[in-house]
Amino acid sequence: MPVETHLYELLDVTFDASEEDIKKAYRKKAKEHHPDKNINDPEAGQKFQEMAAAYEILSDGNKRAVYDTHGMEGLSGPGSGGHGMEAEEIFAQFFGRQMFGFDFGPDARRGKGEDSIIPHEVTLEDLYNGKSIKMNMEKEVVCAVCKGSGARGNAKPKPCSTCDGQGWTRIKTRLPSGAYGMARARCTDCHGHGEKLKEKERCKKCKGEKTIKEKTRQEIFVEKGMADRQRIVLAGAGDQQPGIPAGDVIFLLKVLPHESFERSGDDLLTHVTITLSEALLGFSRIILTHLDGRGVKLTTPPGKVIKPQDSIVLRGEGMPVYRRPDEKGDLYVIFDVEMPDDQWLKTVDVKAVEAVLPPKRLDVEPHPEVVDEADFEESDIVDFGEGNDDDWEDDDDDDDDDDEPDCRPQ
Numbered sequence: 558m559p560v561e562t563h564l565y566e567l568l569d570v571t572f573d574a575s576e577e578d579i580k581k582a583y584r585k586k587a588k589e590h591h592p593d594k595n596i597n598d599p600e601a602g603q604k605f606q607e608m609a610a611a612y613e614i615l616s617d618g619n620k621r622a623v624y625d626t627h628g629m630e631g632l633s634g635p636g637s638g639g640h641g642m643e644a645e646e647i648f649a650q651f652f653g654r655q656m657f658g659f660d661f662g663p664d665a666r667r668g669k670g671e672d673s674i675i676p677h678e679v680t681l682e683d684l685y686n687g688k689s690i691k692m693n694m695e696k697e698v699v700c701a702v703c704k705g706s707g708a709r710g711n712a713k714p715k716p717c718s719t720c721d722g723q724g725w726t727r728i729k730t731r732l733p734s735g736a737y738g739m740a741r742a743r744c745t746d747c748h749g750h751g752e753k754l755k756e757k758e759r760c761k762k763c764k765g766e767k768t769i770k771e772k773t774r775q776e777i778f779v780e781k782g783m784a785d786r787q788r789i790v791l792a793g794a795g796d797q798q799p800g801i802p803a804g805d806v807i808f809l810l811k812v813l814p815h816e817s818f819e820r821s822g823d824d825l826l827t828h829v830t831i832t833l834s835e836a837l838l839g840f841s842r843i844i845l846t847h848l849d850g851r852g853v854k855l856t857t858p859p860g861k862v863i864k865p866q867d868s869i870v871l872r873g874e875g876m877p878v879y880r881r882p883d884e885k886g887d888l889y890v891i892f893d894v895e896m897p898d899d900q901w902l903k904t905v906d907v908k909a910v911e912a913v914l915p916p917k918r919l920d921v922e923p924h925p926e927v928v929d930e931a932d933f934e935e936s937d938i939v940d941f942g943e944g945n946d947d948d949w950e951d952d953d954d955d956d957d958d959d960d961e962p963d964c965r966p967q
């Protein structure tokens with residue numbers, strides 16, 4: 558049991574909850590407590606922030622381990638800050654910026670524009686080798702013609718009558734729970750500006766919108782050793798709005814599963830298939846192609862028998878350490894031993910093979926009094942337990958994206 562339980566209680570999960578359980582719990586709780594849906598509850602914002610903080614810690618294996626052993630104190634030491642996500646960013650990752658038509662709008666608390674979070678898929682090769690990625694994007698920039706006033710010449714806008722100049726109206730909305738609630742929605746008449754210009758008073762270039770869409774080219778550097786869900790922040794590169802500094806563009810890395818390697822921290826894991834002959838007599842050959850295309854050659858020590866699922870560690874062949882790329886983790890190799898098939902058996906002198914192999918086993922001990930003869934029938938293990946009446950309930954889980962990566966032999 559962890560030394561502190563507060564975060565688990567916040568999300569209403571057990572101490573042994575899986576990452577998936579925590580994700581589900583947060584998804585549910587965050588929707589419930591989002592401040593936009595609890596406008597009459599002054600504490601909703603606080604709860605929402607706490608929920609996001611709890612999720613951020615419990616969903617991160619390392620932080621969760623620290624929390625379990627040292628509590629919040631362990632997490633508040635030097636160097637632990639700075640990577641914390643804003644509650645709304647975490648929320649936005651889950652639901653997208655415009656949940657149910659609400660708009661988060663400019664972040665008044667921080668006095669800057671909205672951040673754009675862009676999920677970006679990378680391969681394990683990208684994280685091993687590092688990569689520069691250029692991409693074309695579109696962003697809002699302040700209109701150069703009217704300098705963000707939206708007006709033609711000296712025309713002055715009038716307060717919007719639909720929203721009384723507030724920029725938002727209250728609408729009745731249906732919550733995921735099925736109940737109805739009131740929520741703030743951006744005024745559709747003035748698009749949240751709170752004021753309007755007559756058609757002919759609007760700036761020709763931006764049509765009174767104050768900003769225009771502009772194509773930009775962004776370049777990001779995926780550094781060696783970066784992790785899944787790590788963020789690359791381009792400060793101030795987000796959408797512009799008149800009067801406040803632009804928000805950031807945040808690339809959120811999502812690592813695609815690799816067909817040969819599995820990663821845990823700075824270590825890698827892979828499977829290598831060897832033959833029975835190699836398992837018994839040893840070998841000296843290139844056993845795998847690494848993430849940078851390099852071959853890795855291995856020579857077994859003389860007299861070493863390798864059993865199925867035996868593992869070895871290749872020091873310094875793991876992932877580069879983030880920000881210290883000269884250091885690397887380790888590569889664990891699990892041996893799958895491939896047995897020869899029936900066809901092989903037909904081609905060899907069975908008596909000669911028997912003579913060199915270790916002897917067969919005797920009957921089980923103690924010798925049972927009653928002994929039945931059984932028939933040899935090949936089976937498929939998935940049939941095990943079939944024919945039972947109680948069906949397994951279908952898991953309605955729809956997101957299978959967190960499955961462990963396939964580790965296939967090379």
Ligand SMILES: [Zn+2]
Pocket residue numbers: 700701702703704705706707708760761762763764765766767768
């Ligand atoms: Zn303009």
Ligand SMILES: [Zn+2]
Pocket residue numbers: 717718719720721722723724725744745746747748749750751752
């Ligand atoms: Zn309005």
